[in-house]
Amino acid sequence: MKRRNFLAGTLTGLAVVANTQHVFAQALAQSPLPGLPGAANRCLVLINLQGGNDGLNCVVPFGNPQYYQLRPTIGVARNDVLSINDKVGFNPTMRSFKSMYDKGMIAVVQSVGYPNPDHSHFRSTEIWQTAAPDKYEHTGWLGRYLDDANLPKDNLFNGVALAQVLPEVMVAGKTDVPAIAQINGYGLISDRNNSASMAYTKLVSDNRLPFSSPYLAHVAEIEDHAQKGSQELPKLIAGYKPAGSYPATPLGRSLALAAQIVGSNLGTRVLYVQHGSFDTHVGQKATQDRLLGEFSDAIKAFYDDLAAHGADNRVLTMTFSEFGRRTAENASRGTDHGEASPLFLIGGGVKGGMYGAYPDLSDTNMGNLKFDTDFRSVYATVLERWLGRPSAPILQGQFSTIAALG
């Protein structure tokens, strides 16, 4: 997007909200980002498919007879699969998603993982979020991106997590990312009273207390940002009228809010959304089908909405899940924790199609799929070709990029 358009988009916001000028003033005063033209206006939406999405029943290798031997009861029948080619196809609940794939809006990267995979939800989620498989890293890869990208410091919405708890991926060294579960109720009751509101502002900034606590500065900062951010955000996004038919599910509501934030030009570069739980040890089909159907419909509504606002091309969505699942089903018609699985890149900048190696069901790590593409290669691709930043400092190493983004 050209700078002139960026200005035009934000001026409306300025007229509506007087007390948030600093957000834009900083954004406008900023020199153009190094890297890709237009990167300054791009946004990455990251969707965490929590719990370990079973890749084999999501992108189904129906062309491989072994698949049906491994999954006699929960295998997706060949005739039900929404076939992509003669080897694989989407789960039948993903019709909307398939229609987007057919339009070239989706890149499927198969067999994504990392060396020496961990089978614990907690640790593997941490590894994907910190992009540090070999050590315990405090900051997330998007947190490090936010610290690195020279974004306007006074903008409280450079990164936004649509979650109750701040996910590790958004933990940064220098940037506080607001976690917002829903916009209703995102505000202090005490701000309705001017006198209390003023006193609150002063009291939370008090740092000369008669005790020291490692959490004190953190608490004060969050209290301050909670007040400022909640005063500003509802006004900033009020002008945006959603234009997608979102499913009435938590993910549908999250993506509707995501579109509102991205479409309101707040300068948000990264946005986190979560969906789940995919931890289907028992009775997998009912749970996973429901979740994949919700995901597919919500994504479709999200891009319809963005397209209606001319924002679809500047929003890239990426999914991840802490691991795939065991190739063979277990006694409970479910699957246990596995290793490699596919992820999706959707929307802006994507060169639709299939990437990465097809899952090899005959050469596994004790029943778990081996990885072909290191997830950090996908991150490097997103950082360099979408967000316009050198990836090596953020990922703490050089990873090759993949061709899925152009």
Next chain:
Amino acid sequence: MATALTPRTDVAGIYRPAGHLDAATALAPYKGAWDARMAAHLLRRAGFGSSPDEAAKYGSMDVHAAVDALIDFPTTDSLPEPDDLYDPRAAYMQYLQPGMRPGALDDMTKRKIGQDVRQHERQSVIALQRWWLNRMLVTPAPLQEKMALYFHGHFTSAAIQKGVSPVMVYNQNQLFRTSALGNLRDLTWQVSTDPAMMIYLDNARSDPQHPNENYARELMELFTLGVGNYTEQDVRESARAWTGWILRPRDGTVQFVPFRHDNGSKTFLGETGNFAGRDIVDIIFKQPASATFFANSLLNFFVYNGPEPQLVDAVAKLIRKNDFTIKPVMSTLLRSNVFYSSRAYRALVKSPVEFAIGTYKTLGAKEIDDRAQRALVQMGQILFYPPNVAGWPGGANWLTSQTVIARENFLASIVNSPMMDSVDWMQKMPLKASQAAKDLIATVLHGDASAQSVAQLTDYLNGAGTSALGMLSGENYPERIRGAAYLTMAMPAYQLN
């Protein structure tokens, strides 16, 4: 030996308090000053805070009498039992002819029963939450409830999702309560064969042909050893050893069925034999990492986050010396120098439950009101529904802009409720604004605010920022005192435990 994984509260150790740990005297008995402020610190950690009267009462004892009162707690038999717990089996029984199995019902009926059951179960668990929250508030044995909350977050199970019924939730909660200061090895074994746990982590659905690894893994990773202290092979072997335990569908009791047990030889953590579940627990507790793991976990929950390895080792040694019996360990910790040091004081973030119950305590309330459960959902801690098997991550994770807003709004709502009419100390605040500000900060924060904050609160009481500027007076007293009480509780110190 691999060190135990730092708990999720503070992965990088950045919330370890500044300053130097005197490791040699850290666990020695505290002999420093003792007053209501120190007593309030003890009661926040070993309980759920204190009313002004309780802080004064414990403050007038000495440290040993205060800790003794918490550790040698009185019987709690006279506290009310929860109301009728919903039993889903009754719903099925209505529809079943004698001798008919639930599986024989048609799909429509099953769906109808399913909806009915879920709705009643939800209501029953909500009633159970309320019962527990009230118990935390009024119990004469706060440490018993605090340990139950600690174990609930440690040996995580969640209600309903997988068919964990309200009765099972209650039974597990009672197990944590009766084991409050008992033996960690025994508790681990009891939890392993607890119906809620067997369902939540799938041991109830395992069999020798397809051993389910979920429990086997979490038992070591999250409950006893931590990542890095076992191999994937140990997980698989342990899963085999746990086969054979089933839940009887008829009455929900646990049973060991020999023909469903894998009788083959297993090699687990370096030992080989035809192991079953109890052997697995015993072998785990022979690992040095188990004491280290619990030491780290207890220090993070009760003392401060990111405890130094020397401190962890000292507590681990204490745990081993007492063969995993927790009472003497807690007794030592709660009277130790490190516990009362400035490094531990307000060094933790209050969990939502601590925050909410602590607020009712501060207000001297006799029971919680409707606000509590709604607010706890928004603050991110729903009892019996931990977010995942790792429990609540705690620490800085409790505080986001969203959850902080929920915390403050809970306070705003409560200070504006009729409940405040019965708060003794609130009626007795002086009319002089500067004195009222001091008294509020003394009552609510035990003095933990700066002179600058006292001045700002005084200004607020005197009407700064209002169009009707005017000194605190009989006319505006109720509204301004309530507003000032809110602002005092909204100060950063109040978020800290």
